[in-house]
Amino acid sequence: MVTMRAMTADEKMEYFMERIESGDKIQADDWMPEEYRQTLIKLISMHGISEIMGALPEKEWVPKAPSLYRKLGIMAKVQDEMGHGQLLLRVAEDLMKPYGKTRGDIMQDLFNEDLKFHNVFHMETKTWADAGLIGWLVDGAAIITQTNMLDASYGPYAKALQRICAEEVFHAQHGESIIMALAEGTKEQQAMVQDALNRWWPALLMFFGPPSKATTGASKQEATIKYRIRKNTNEELRQSFLDKYIPRILSLSLTIPDDTLHFDQEKKHWVYQQPDWTEFKNIIKNNGPKSQARLNLRRSSYENNAWVREALSAVVE
Amino acid sequence: MSNIERMMSAEEKKALEALIFQLADDDFLFSYRGSEWLGLAPHIEEDVASSSITQDSMGHAAMYYKLLEDLGLGKADDLAHLRPAQERKNSVLTERVNGDGYYMDTPQYDWAYTVVRSYFYTQAKRAKINSLRESSYEPLRDIAVKVSMELYYHVMHWKLWFEQLLSSTEEAKSKMVSALKLVVDDMGDLFSYGEQKELIERFDLIDSEEKIQNNWLEALRPTFEKLKLDLPIIPEPKLNGRNGQHTDELQTAIDTLSEVYRLDTATNW
Ligand SMILES: [Fe+2]
Numbered sequence: 338m339v340t341m342r343a344m345t346a347d348e349k350m351e352y353f354m355e356r357i358e359s360g361d362k363i364q365a366d367d368w369m370p371e372e373y374r375q376t377l378i379k380l381i382s383m384h385g386i387s388e389i390m391g392a393l394p395e396k397e398w399v400p401k402a403p404s405l406y407r408k409l410g411i412m413a414k415v416q417d418e419m420g421h422g423q424l425l426l427r428v429a430e431d432l433m434k435p436y437g438k439t440r441g442d443i444m445q446d447l448f449n450e451d452l453k454f455h456n457v458f459h460m461e462t463k464t465w466a467d468a469g470l471i472g473w474l475v476d477g478a479a480i481i482t483q484t485n486m487l488d489a490s491y492g493p494y495a496k497a498l499q500r501i502c503a504e505e506v507f508h509a510q511h512g513e514s515i516i517m518a519l520a521e522g523t524k525e526q527q528a529m530v531q532d533a534l535n536r537w538w539p540a541l542l543m544f545f546g547p548p549s550k551a552t553t554g555a556s557k558q559e560a561t562i563k564y565r566i567r568k569n570t571n572e573e574l575r576q577s578f579l580d581k582y583i584p585r586i587l588s589l590s591l592t593i594p595d596d597t598l599h600f601d602q603e604k605k606h607w608v609y610q611q612p613d614w615t616e617f618k619n620i621i622k623n624n625g626p627k628s629q630a631r632l633n634l635r636r637s638s639y640e641n642n643a644w645v646r647e648a649l650s651a652v653v654e
Numbered sequence: 655m656s657n658i659e660r661m662m663s664a665e666e667k668k669a670l671e672a673l674i675f676q677l678a679d680d681d682f683l684f685s686y687r688g689s690e691w692l693g694l695a696p697h698i699e700e701d702v703a704s705s706s707i708t709q710d711s712m713g714h715a716a717m718y719y720k721l722l723e724d725l726g727l728g729k730a731d732d733l734a735h736l737r738p739a740q741e742r743k744n745s746v747l748t749e750r751v752n753g754d755g756y757y758m759d760t761p762q763y764d765w766a767y768t769v770v771r772s773y774f775y776t777q778a779k780r781a782k783i784n785s786l787r788e789s790s791y792e793p794l795r796d797i798a799v800k801v802s803m804e805l806y807y808h809v810m811h812w813k814l815w816f817e818q819l820l821s822s823t824e825e826a827k828s829k830m831v832s833a834l835k836l837v838v839d840d841m842g843d844l845f846s847y848g849e850q851k852e853l854i855e856r857f858d859l860i861d862s863e864e865k866i867q868n869n870w871l872e873a874l875r876p877t878f879e880k881l882k883l884d885l886p887i888i889p890e891p892k893l894n895g896r897n898g899q900h901t902d903e904l905q906t907a908i909d910t911l912s913e914v915y916r917l918d919t920a921t922n923w
């Protein structure tokens with residue numbers, strides 16, 4: 338057997354950074370710096386749990402969907418979101434193995450409010466147009482942030498994102514189709530979409546997170562960029578969202594609720610009214626309009642079904 | 655289609671419509687109760703799996719409502735959303751709530767009840783679908799072929815749950831036994847064709863009530879023997895859903911299912 342001098346911590350780190358900078362993918366059992374592992378666990382468990390919490394606002398509209406066709410469409414979408422959650426939590430669980438933690442711990446972290454879910458899923462839904470708008474614009478925004486990580490240095494996450502992004506495209510089409518039907522419909526239906534857009538616009542801007550650490554005092558964008566998990570900053574992603582969707586929104590004769598919104602030709606970017614970042618901070622601390630209600634629903638259904646999970650593990654043994 | 659219709663007597667058409675309404679309303683309500691569980695199932699994998707069954711069932715309901723539309727009874731979406739409870743032909747079992755609480759609040763749904771209901775219902779549906787493959791009405795035969803393939807997995811899924819929960823912890827067993835009682839109590843009309851029984855059977859649209867029920871029992875037998883349980887004894891119906899007799903739980907369900915559609919039934923959604 339050839340014995341090799343064990344690498345020093347610095348050498349390991351150097352080798353690791355070389356690997357990711359050359360585009361190599363890190364796998365679950367590879368050595369990785371602690372900060373990298375922690376960053377991934379935080380990012381991926383938050384992503385996974387957000388998919389699952391994100392199923393709740395849309396699920397409200399599944400039985401109410403206004404035709405057999407729409408009922409089928411929105412059921413399939415909610416199922417996909419739960420599937421994304423499942424896929425991502427498995428990736429997170431593999432990363433957590435060295436700490437002896439499992440999915441149960443992720444759920445407990447959510448319930449203890451140590452693990453947060455995405456700010457957009459703390460908002461209330463009021464009408465059927467909200468269900469369409471979520472599919473069209475929230476999933477549209479998710480496509481932008483998720484495709485930004487398709488080349489993530491962590492292989493299992495990149496692989497999960499490939500499947501997720503493919504499905505998100507269908508979600509955005511599903512949402513767009515609902516919104517188109519309403520926008521081309523009666524006065525009441527048109528008003529329903531406009532009202533939904535008015536209410537969701539600030540949340541859509543917040544979707545991408547604060548432009549810099551200075552805004553809210555915390556941002557994980559630096560670490561994720563350094564480790565080649567994502568490519569662009571929050572603001573760059575928000576700008577691509579505005580590039581893509583402002584023309585589409587306007588083409589449906591909808592009004593964007595921001596008088597200051599315009600494209601700065603010189604700087605080549607959109608100028609917009611900043612959303613209330615203090616409110617953002619409240620929302621991500623679980624003090625948003627529906628934060629506690631949705632957490633409670635998740636908690637109570639988890640507790641209510643505890644006997645089933647116990648029964649299943651007794652069967653396996 | 656129009657040829658078949660022309661050859662059909664008024665009596666036969668009446669029987670056919672009655673049967674298809676029963677099939678359509680059953681799957682529509684069964685799917686609705688399943689959809690209330692979305693996002694709340696005991697674990698994430700189950701959420702994804704049972705959601706497929708819920709979707710398939712809504713797909714089946716949609717095929718039946720479309721068939722009724724083709725028979726000239728009105729728009730499929732109107733038939734699904736607008737008919738009041740007393741015109742519905744689903745069995746009482748499919749309209750029952752999943753447990754306490756409204757799905758929009760923090761409901762305390764009963765997974766044991768859902769497992770028993772779903773196993774018994776999908777197994778009964780299979781007995782009917784097997785028979786519909788030989789129906790005298792061709793469009794029903796076609797639907798039966800499509801439904802069969804999916805239904806195979808539905809039955810397998812719920813049967814596995816049924817067996818597992820009944821061979822597990824004492825708590826699980828006792829919840830399952832209570833659920834069994836609740837479900838069987840409501841089964842009086844599941845195999846009934848209601849007032850149209852005589853015509854439905856005479857025109858060979860489907861096998862007799864007795865034969866379907868017997869096939870259902872025979873399908874359950876191995877599972878029940880394995881679990882050392884007595885086969886259920888189906889009671890006389892207290893309410894017969896096939897004749898439009900229902901609990902209040904049905905109207906509440908319809909109100910939810912049609913809340914948005916009723917805002918404007920003429921527009922495109
Ligand atoms: Fe998703």
Ligand SMILES: [Fe+2]
Pocket residue numbers: 418476479504505508
């Ligand atoms: Fe999505």
